Amino acid sequence: MAKVTNETQTRVVTAGRALLAVSLCVLYLIPVVWMFSTAFKPRKAIISVPPQIFFTPTLEGFVGLFYKRSTLTPAQMEQYRQRTDLTWAEKVALEQGLAITRQSDYVGQLRNSLIIAGGSTVLAVVMGVLSAYAFSRFRIKGQADLEFFILSTRMLPPVVVTIPIFLMYRKLGLYDTHFGLIILYTVFNLSLSVWLLKGFIDEIPKEYEEAALIDGYSRLQAFWKIVLPQAITGIAATTVFCLIFAWNEYAFALMLTSNRARTAPPSIPSVIGTSGVDWAAIAAGSLLFLIPVAIVVFAMRRYLLRGITFGAIRQ
């Protein structure tokens, strides 16, 4: 009898805890949901008091993000309405009395972000997997110190190293170039990539390679045909973490680029509309930036803990 009441009690406690956790989660996610809805709100709904929850969705924000627009006079608007060759973006802009003049700089900046994040990630993972293999399989003089040094590079505040790198880049002609940022992001991702991948490679039994070496494989062949395929999950997880860092990076991009190689993060704050801050455009930009990250968080949830602790904690 006593046992039964005890069980009901535990069940009630668990249910209460679950309820509390779920409601906290809902409260916690309000800003994300708000960002999502703001991206699709017309201007009036954004600044309405009290805040609107229901509204007619529009793509104004996205058009504002991707195109430069100019105001139309009523006569011009009539003219525009007659035309049948308008693109969807032009139609959305016309609703606000605007005409599209050209693509905004943001399109190019997004392209820069893709090139730089992609390029630096490939480099960081390739170099990382090679070094991680060396650390994992060979006895290296001063290994502990080297590993410590590699991790410590991650702890440096970007602002501190940027001053000499800025001067160096200006001399070498790397200021405001894609290559300059790619190398810099590679360097900053290397510490994570080496540490994470070393953990993954440590988990692959040495016996596999040893057997292959006895069978006549060279060391390089064993690495290529035995270790790499086994480490593929680790390589995927590492790639994703490097991509996120490079994708989100702000400080280096702000200080080491101006027009040509500028990425999206330092640009989103300067998306200013025709009258005041264009919140819908900012929300649209933020949303486009968040979606890939959110997908990745879901896909990689098993490795998140490992990623954020540089591979130290595994589950």
Added chain:
Amino acid sequence: MQSATANTTIPSSTPRRPVSLGDPAIQRLFLWPTIILLIAFNIFPLLYSLYLSFTDYRAISDQPPQWVGIQNYSDILNDEQLWVYFRNTGRYVVTAVALETLVGFGIALLLRSKFWGSGLVTTLILIPMMSAPVVVGLFWKLIFNPNFGIFNYLLGYSAGKGPDWIGNGDLAMWAIIIVDVWMWSPYVMLLSLAGLSAIPDYIYEAADIDRASPLYQFFRITLPQVAPLLLIAILFRTIEAFKAFDLVMGLTGGGPGDATELVSVQLYRIAFLGQFNTGKASALAYIVLIIIIGISNLYIKYLNKVKAG
């Protein structure tokens, strides 16, 4: 017969290897690119800026650096205004990290025993942590807007009557702390959850048999067992908060006045805006660096300890 067996066995035990590199060569080939790149982009710049910190160099002037000795350092240490920025930074780091620890650990305790949907909840609240801080900061500016933001609305103020979180000098720091706690409490939570799940059940069972109170169990079992991971979370957050730059730039830009001007933001201003005071900025950077190295050493030491244990 004997020679025939020898002839057939020798090729298979020492097979014809393709022309290949020996282990030492491979080791160098695999390791050196990484080491060279890291030295070129970390050690060299650090030495260069150490030199610059003793000069009056300005990156926008044509004059070559002039040696000024410890002038920059003494200027910085005697600059009352810079101490204000250090105080701001300290207040921000201590408050934000303390709150993150409490909130993160609290949520971890809630999510500790699995329930239907707990996995989804855990994953969903990790999204903000992985987003770009500058974007998060910028977006919270809209949320904090005194006229049409939802923050004041949810607090129950009517439009325009609530506090102006970004525009008010006393509140702006709290605005940054709130966003930082929102973003980073899940980090503490994730590490705490890992620590909690590693505590074996039998310890609690033994404590139950001994009729230990829940409070006693919490302080004598749960807390000490989670402590190493919790400490890692706290150290990492301290380092990151000390470096905070993106979030502040997105949310307040250091304002209003210099209410939220952190050392890292000030460093950016001295180095890259206005006068481009490269020498002085390098000196300040070195002071920040020494503080960070101190905390980082602790962090890496504990990380290795946890990894080994």
